[in-house]
Amino acid sequence: MNSPDHSSSRIELVALGWEDYFSALFTEHACAGDVPARVVRVDRGGCDTLTATGPVRAVRGSGLVTDRERTVCTGDWVVLRRDGEPAQIVDVLPRRTAIARASSDRTSERQVLAANVDTVIIAVSVADRVNLGRIERFLTLAYDAGTRPVIALTKSDLVDDILAGEAAVGAVAPGAEMVATSTVSGVGIDLLASTIIGTAVLLGSSGAGKSSLANALLRRDRMAVNDIRSADGKGRHTTAHRELLVLPGCKILIDTPGLRGIGVQDVADAAGRTFSEIEELALDCGFRDCEHRSEPRCAVQEAIRGGRLDSGRLERYRKLLRESEWSAARGDAREASKRSKRDKAITRDIRAMYRFRDRQG
Known part of the structure; x- marks a missing residue:
């Protein structure tokens, strides 16, 4: 297993980041005889994990979702079933972050x-x-x-x-x-x-x-x-x-590998923390809906003219918010499309059921 050097001796789960949050989520799985494991590395062949008894190589169960946001990831706590070879990941515990x-x-x-x-x-x-x-x-x-x-x-x-x-x-x-x-x-x-x-x-x-x-x-x-x-x-x-x-x-x-693109989606609140000085300046603007461009009594533009704020930082803030809003809207459209397809599939099934019942009658 290509992972950190761990012996086969027992490992305290707390040392791997196990908390009461995960323990509560795992109660039902423990009753079924499964064990908790933390994902060390994910590759096409499966996952390297760490359990209380040491490293375990595991494959992902066929029942796991394929949604990119919910698929197994490094750092996840997973439910490991070891009643066969290889061990199988049958579920992923909800992430804390x-x-x-x-x-x-x-x-x-x-x-x-x-x-x-x-x-x-x-x-x-x-x-x-x-x-x-x-x-x-x-x-x-x-x-x-x-x-x-x-x-x-x-x-x-x-x-x-x-x-x-x-x-x-x-x-x-x-x-x-x-x-x-x-x-x-x-x-x-x-x-x-x-x-x-x-x-x-x-x-x-x-x-x-x-x-x-x-x-x-x-x-x-x-x-x-x-x-x-x-x-x-x-x-x-x-x-x-x-x-x-x-x-x-x-x-x-x-x-992690070096990142080239760092796209953002629906991060307006987080961007407000990153650009906190702009948010604070905006509180003193003459208009609540000030866009910090040519409006009168704009505290942000006054700070730029006074050399207290770099104009490039304001433009990067705007760009980040535009990208965040666009990506979020695209995500909402995708979810709406999925709901529409699901509703249409249900309607088709219902109609097929009625046609079958009519033929039987």
Whole structure:
């Protein structure tokens, strides 16, 4: 099994993130003789899981839903049936939280990146040009899931002025905790580990140093890391799947591949937290429905003119809200279409039943 190094000895479920919430949900399944397991990794052949007795390779039961938002995901707690070989996942316990992005296709379904997460670590390389918009989107995903974001500034040993990087990132992440790290010197690694509460997921762009960061938190080389190019100090993230890792101190880390697209759907409230200073300024606008464009007595535009707010940040906020509303509307249309198809199928069945009854009469 390609998973973290666990012996076959018993594992305390609490150390894997088991809580009273899941215990209550599992009562009925326990009576049936099934066991709880946490999903470590998902691939086409099945799932690697961890149980109280150690690692178990399992297949997904045919009865599980195929909905992308509810299919088995790394971090899920599942119901495992072991009365045959291989073991079978027969159900997924309702998630406490889920980090999900809008899908890149036209299905309007969201893609769940990690389940039952408490802390979101956003890896940002200060050795490269910092993409502020991506940071804002990662923060919005974290807030939308009801989790706590922590920004890890990676490769701090490659820059002369880390304070400048901290200031640039801090300007778009009000209220988020931030830790400057270096996997080469070890700076900030212990501090970052101390910020993790419960299960953490590691998000970031390719080349941000996530694999090196995961290895540093594990205190051993577990995740594959490509060599850093001497020309520009950049590396390539080689992780191709999401994987759950058990850290020292009974903490959990879910490592993820680098994300290119970070689509959002129905995240207006979370965006309000990410762009909290704009929301606060808007309270002083002369009109309650102010769009912060050319309206008189607009506090947001006054802040831009006064140099207290960057106009680019306001435009990114607008873009995020537009995308969120559009994706949400598309999702509502999909659900309406599904209901319509279901109603039509029921009507056809009823008509067929009456025709059959008439023929019998």
